[in-house]
Amino acid sequence: MAFGRLIVVALAALLALCAPAWAQGPPPSSLQAILDAAPAGDWRPIDPANTVYMTLPQGRVVIELAPTFAPHHVANLKMLAKAGFFDGLYVVRSQDNYVVQWGDAEAKKPLGGASRSLKAEFDHLYGAAEGFTPLPDPDTYAPRVGFTDGFPAARDPLTGEAWLTHCYGMVGAGRDLDADSGSAAELYAVIGQAPRQLDRNVTLLGRVLEGMDVLSALPRGHGDLGFYQTPGERIAILSIRLGSDVPVAERVKLEALRTDSATFAAVIQNRRFRKDAFYKTAAGRIDVCNVPLPVRRVKSEG
């Protein structure tokens, strides 16, 4: 694994050196051509037991969970989803260029066996075994950015800490003023410019794999902070289920590109040095929140 990462880093460095030549020469492969050429092993199956499915009247949202970064919030969310806790609750907030938020906004509904509040999981000490595919470009907010287990992440090598980054489509646990007041009974997803100032201030626990087009196009709320002003504006949550509890025939079978694969390194380079019939000037750089994290549907299990 460490050796695999070394190869990726070496390849990235080599490609970075070659890049000015690309910018002058023939255009690189298209993103789709890179994905089409990926060996099967560069894709990983999404484990249904590590996902939640949220069904709204407008459509369905599939979220992959991030137990490496937020083990306790993920475990609590799984308990809540298993118990049908969210069914009949609402999307209560849609703040333009910021977040959509849903669940038990008033923290009044009984949680069954789940916890009412959890210790913050804003960051953790990464060990040698935790994978990380670094980006070579400077980041405004963090000493180092890259990808771990398919999620955009940041690291501080001086302190040994790692954390998830607030990119578009990331999902976090709402909390009150106390850092340790979140429980995953209230969740939010980023629907605008990455609010990276929230990094290490809120517990991120997953990422939307499908259905961002549903969440991001919900009508904006016009109360303070984008809360809907009347009960009638809220969006009913028909259900939130653990993916493995959804009947097989109703599931989608998804695969994600491994972020520690050579194909992903090629995707990064393709996007850093975008040069084709349309692009006249390649940026030669990329922001961690602009790197695509490819997900594909494979033949249904049903």
Add this chain to the structure above:
Amino acid sequence: MAFGRLIVVALAALLALCAPAWAQGPPPSSLQAILDAAPAGDWRPIDPANTVYMTLPQGRVVIELAPTFAPHHVANLKMLAKAGFFDGLYVVRSQDNYVVQWGDAEAKKPLGGASRSLKAEFDHLYGAAEGFTPLPDPDTYAPRVGFTDGFPAARDPLTGEAWLTHCYGMVGAGRDLDADSGSAAELYAVIGQAPRQLDRNVTLLGRVLEGMDVLSALPRGHGDLGFYQTPGERIAILSIRLGSDVPVAERVKLEALRTDSATFAAVIQNRRFRKDAFYKTAAGRIDVCNVPLPVRRVKSEG
């Protein structure tokens, strides 16, 4: 003016030095308190003749134009708006986490006296007279980022070039593969994570001051690149008018915070060192696309 900018830069540098103390000490003023304390001269009136109003069935969008950066595209757009060119055309594309696009997608409608294509205005040589309020933090994409005339912008001091940056709400002129094929007869607005790879590849010509909540919540298209797949999905443009051609009683009177003012420098510092009852860790940095550009309504002229 140069002296004014010097003061702003000096103030920003001073505040940057003070910031770690803020992070330990009492919370800084809230953003609203900073704005409320701004002297009247730190706000600039928005000139109706430098805006366009787009009316959709879902609501109204007000765009401020950027003649410093795209004088020819702005002049062409004004001619088109004056002639009612856009009325009866459509929003044809809404690609999630990317752009909404509208106007004459097929470049078939007669343009009257306006030009069918214009030389690209991707960047220009800035002179000593062109204002720029720099941000102190590193940017992934550009050597220097900051603000000019109320717009987010970037500079390369080595080449003397300046350009607008593709932040949320920025408006550009669609084009074909040829760099010089845009005309402002087709426009787009950014509705997701800043696609900074488009910087210097497309002519940006303005910014949405009001109505992003309308544009960003339009249903996503599900054709390639987010184009609507059927004519029925398209959103009718009821009208696009030059602001100064809108009857006074139907206009909004807007003011924007001057980006070369001391108040704006304080806004930047407030957002860089966000530390209040909610925020536990201040980023101490900010991305050019995360800096708020305050706009307020003042008493109507009507």
